[in-house]
Amino acid sequence: xxxxxxxxxxxxxxxxxxxxxxxxxxxxxxxxxxxxxxxxxxxxxxxxxxxxxxxxxxxxxxxxxxxxxxxxxxxxxxxxxxxxxxxxxxxxxxxxxxxxxxxxxxxxxxxxxxxxxxxxxxxxxxxxxxxxxxxxxxxxxxxxxxxxxxxxxxxxxxxxxxxxxxxxxxxxxxxxxxxxxxxxxxxxxxxxxxxxxxxxxxxxxxxxxxxxxxxxxxxxxxxxxxxxxxxxxxxxx
Numbered sequence: 001x002x003x004x005x006x007x008x009x010x011x012x013x014x015x016x017x018x019x020x021x022x023x024x025x026x027x028x029x030x031x032x033x034x035x036x037x038x039x040x041x042x043x044x045x046x047x048x049x050x051x052x053x054x055x056x057x058x059x060x061x062x063x064x065x066x067x068x069x070x071x072x073x074x075x076x077x078x079x080x081x082x083x084x085x086x087x088x089x090x091x092x093x094x095x096x097x098x099x100x101x102x103x104x105x106x107x108x109x110x111x112x113x114x115x116x117x118x119x120x121x122x123x124x125x126x127x128x129x130x131x132x133x134x135x136x137x138x139x140x141x142x143x144x145x146x147x148x149x150x151x152x153x154x155x156x157x158x159x160x161x162x163x164x165x166x167x168x169x170x171x172x173x174x175x176x177x178x179x180x181x182x183x184x185x186x187x188x189x190x191x192x193x194x195x196x197x198x199x200x201x202x203x204x205x206x207x208x209x210x211x212x213x214x215x216x217x218x219x220x221x222x223x224x225x226x227x228x229x230x231x232x233x234x235x236x237x
Contacts, residue, residue, distance in 0.1 A: 094215055
């Protein structure tokens, strides 16, 4: 079922085409024919434009990592990355896609198979330490860094109920991190965040109850704060 007004689809496709040309160093890659149908489907599913652009970025990062470029990138090559990021965005905002529609509800739970709790905490601590060192976070976050370091020590070899208790503490620390990060922002910044979150959720707004939309909006704002400040996710996935 379509969730986007078809009147906005051509503009969505033009913006994707313009961005793709920029990523291809000005080489013109038209979004027409099957490629237009592909990008139109993204718009109709409600893929936010910024999510689609990040998906394109992700493909280019991997493409450049392979060495010297061999040919211009078509939008079709980016499809998997765009849809993967859309899945991540839906989970972060609490939106769940069923077979024939997109609805609100509990976020899908990704598999934990093969995930390393100590490794996850090491990466989170490294990013948080970097944010502190570069001045993104001030000295008021030092206590949170200390607590995260203590949880890293506690995570090694932990099992059963103790592990579950640790995972719950990490979720609490993650929530505290975002609440405190948002508290650093002034009213103008928060208003801008709210507008960006509203824009991301536009395609779903008419199909959501007011309470569900409010929850998704807050989750979207949290995600934007995390992304802009380059903060880690402390909660264990």
